[in-house]
Amino acid sequence: MKTAVKTKWNLDVAHSEISFKVKHMMISTVTGHFEDFSATAETENENFVNADFKFVANVDSINTKNSDRDAHLKSDDFFNAEEYPELTFKSKSFDGDKLVGDLTIRDKTKEIILDVDFNGLAVDPYGQTKAGFEITGKVNRKDFDLTWSAVTEAGSIVVSDTIKLVVDLQFIKE
Template identity: 80%
Template sequence: MSTQVKTKWTIDAAHSEIGFKVKHMMISTVTGHFEEFDATAETESDKFINADFNFTAKTASVNTKNKDRDAHLKSDDFFNAEKYPEMTFKSKSFDGSTLVGDLTIRDVTKEIELDVDFNGIAVDPYGQTKAGFEATGKINRKDFNLTWSAVTEAGSIVVSDTVKLVIDLQFTKK
């Protein structure tokens, strides 16, 4: 058991984005993100190895730049934002390039793996220490009870089961 004091980091929301991409009719990609989210990290070193990452996003804050689509995503066909207002992620391990943790959407928790580029640490013009990350991964939305499906007349699936996660995070050292 380590006796080293852990360093706490909080999300710099102005320089972060929790995004996703999903194929529409298998011919184009729709992108979206969550407007309201929070994240923290606790580290024992500036390398962030085995850091504890925690994340929450308000499902009702989903934004795909289309009000009708956003309303559909907030409905019971997808997030059911009224009943399940948050999605969460809690890390289990981080080796510097792979982040493993439990993602909970709706009432389902599954372990996922994200590929992470740790872009390093820098001090901003105001003297605050920042750490930057880019993370990507894929989930199957149906694993999380986001099961709505439709098929076009030509037989194309309207919304792909695979969702690409594209996450840019900047943390501020406390």
């Protein structure tokens, strides 16, 4: 029996972005990014079905364009970057549309399902084969012990429990 050859793909950081969106006071949306992250993929086919995806973000690299808010997110109220410096994702399955995997934040691991648009393959002017993905999904921050909460005098929740993930990844074939 012949073993399928796996193709390795490394993240093209210059053309990738990991971001999240969360409602603030239920009237506006705050967007944040992880500035320092890496990802890999291994696949046996060009459509990436059943590919193995791995992702790691450095929690200390969180950036919401507000240093006070970033410091609060890195504190024990949220991510506790000092004790849990990385956020990780490891895929379990990918059918071409849905990516299922384990997301670990702090010391909590939960299975999540993400929607994926695979934008196909292209060869750049330097002869490198690239693959592009747009990934979206939602997680409940309280599932990962990110439980800090406050309510305004008017009764509005300051930070929503639902976090929208917006991930744009481009991989380079090894």
